[in-house]
Amino acid sequence: MGGLPKILLFGKNGQVGWELQRALAPLGPVVALDRHGSEGLCGDLADLDGIATTIRAVAPSVIVNAAAYTEVDQAQAEPELARRINCDAVAVLAREAQALGAWLVSYSTDYVFDGSGQQPWREEDVPHPLSVYGQTKRDGELAIQAVGGQHLIFRTSWVYGARGRNFAKTILRLAAERDALQVVADQFGAPTGADLLADVTAHALRLVRLRPELVGLYHLAAAGETSWHGYARHVVEAARAAGRPLRLAEAAIVPIPATAYPLPAPRPANSRLDTSRLRAAFGVHLPPWQEGVDRLLGELFEERL
Numbered sequence: 118m119g120g121l122p123k124i125l126l127f128g129k130n131g132q133v134g135w136e137l138q139r140a141l142a143p144l145g146p147v148v149a150l151d152r153h154g155s156e157g158l159c160g161d162l163a164d165l166d167g168i169a170t171t172i173r174a175v176a177p178s179v180i181v182n183a184a185a186y187t188e189v190d191q192a193q194a195e196p197e198l199a200r201r202i203n204c205d206a207v208a209v210l211a212r213e214a215q216a217l218g219a220w221l222v223s224y225s226t227d228y229v230f231d232g233s234g235q236q237p238w239r240e241e242d243v244p245h246p247l248s249v250y251g252q253t254k255r256d257g258e259l260a261i262q263a264v265g266g267q268h269l270i271f272r273t274s275w276v277y278g279a280r281g282r283n284f285a286k287t288i289l290r291l292a293a294e295r296d297a298l299q300v301v302a303d304q305f306g307a308p309t310g311a312d313l314l315a316d317v318t319a320h321a322l323r324l325v326r327l328r329p330e331l332v333g334l335y336h337l338a339a340a341g342e343t344s345w346h347g348y349a350r351h352v353v354e355a356a357r358a359a360g361r362p363l364r365l366a367e368a369a370i371v372p373i374p375a376t377a378y379p380l381p382a383p384r385p386a387n388s389r390l391d392t393s394r395l396r397a398a399f400g401v402h403l404p405p406w407q408e409g410v411d412r413l414l415g416e417l418f419e420e421r422l
């Protein structure tokens with residue numbers, strides 16, 4: 118094998134991409150691109166020829182794709198663009214990776230499932246997306262599998278990071294602006310940190326160099342479960358305990374059914390992911406979701422002192 122792998126990272130400024138810049142750095146030299154590209158390299162996943170040319174020019178031994186069309190509601194109104202980025206571009210990455218004999222890492226979502234039942238979803242369960250976003254992400258997974266090269270697909274859920282937009286930050290903002298909040302209490306999943314995703318990715322990439330048979334699809338989420346309402350309550354209680362100025366009254370986070378919070382894209386009621394396959398294959402510990410969320414909050418509160 119010999120030599121450190123050259124890594125090409127797409128989507129470097131997203132929540133996960135930002136943490137990957139840090140976590141991948143010790144593995145080997147990283148060429149990290151956002152949609153604007155750099156030094157003549159195209160990083161725009163909407164430009165299928167551009168990214169193919171970039172990959173051929175860089176000739177990496179690992180491609181990590183952290184770029185995606187992640188606006189779940191907006192995707193309902195622009196399915197073609199969502200498909201181009203979440204599926205067609207991913208197919209190009211898979212083909213170009215295969216041609217180079219490179220590994221491809223990509224991320225997918227709990228939204229590939231229809232949310233039925235109460236059991237955590239396993240990798241072999243049949244996806245049935247409820248939304249355009251979920252469908253295009255599912256088709257991206259299938260595109261990678263159809264090419265059949267060396268790949269890791271990590272399906273995760275409810276991602277947050279200190280940098281970027283996410284539910285926890287939205288709730289903090291709303292708690293400072295409003296007297297009361299209504300939050301969906303009948304959708305269940307696990308908030309998962311972008312830092313955890315990046316660290317597990319780096320760990321897995323080290324391991325697959327020695328054990329290429331670990332190729333495949335894995336569920337990767339923090340341990341435990343909550344509802345969006347439970348998540349919001351956790352965030353607001355931490356903010357209150359830290360003495361943050363809140364407009365929100367005590368006990369003013371009202372649990373509501375999803376039917377009372379209509380959005381363009383339906384979300385799954387059951388977003389629980391069974392992570393046994395990942396933990397067994399890679400020997401990783403996935404901490405309870407509260408640990409990562411508390412770190413995020415600590416970081417955010419520190420920033421604003």
Ligand SMILES: NC(=O)C1=CN([C@@H]2O[C@H](COP(=O)(O)OP(=O)(O)OC[C@H]3O[C@@H](n4cnc5c(N)ncnc54)[C@H](OP(=O)(O)O)[C@@H]3O)[C@@H](O)[C@H]2O)C=CC1
Nearest residue numbers: 130131132133152161162163184185187224226273275276
């Ligand atoms: N966020 C979540 O809750 C979850 C995310 N995932 C998956 O995890 C992965 C990482 O998500 P996350 O980091 O949270 O998402 P973010 O939305 O934080 O980041 C996505 C990045 O993709 C970039 N992007 C969008 N369109 C293009 C394009 N045409 N070309 C290049 N870059 C583009 C965005 O750039 P810009 O800011 O310029 O638009 C952004 O930097 C994705 O595959 C996502 O589907 C899975 C489950 C949950």
Ligand SMILES: Cc1cn([C@H]2C[C@H](O)[C@@H](COP(=O)(O)OP(=O)(O)O[C@H]3O[C@@H](C)C(=O)[C@@H](O)[C@H]3O)O2)c(=O)[nH]c1=O
Nearest residue numbers: 187189226227274275276284287299300301345378384
């Ligand atoms: C802001 C807010 C949201 N909600 C509900 C709406 C919805 O059911 C749920 C989450 O809403 P959001 O729009 O913040 O999250 P959403 O964009 O659905 O988040 C998803 O993003 C994509 C990229 C994924 O892959 C998923 O894993 C998931 O993280 O919370 C409330 O009930 N009250 C509120 O005040």
Ligand SMILES: [Mg+2]
Nearest residue numbers: 187188189190
């Ligand atoms: Mg969203």
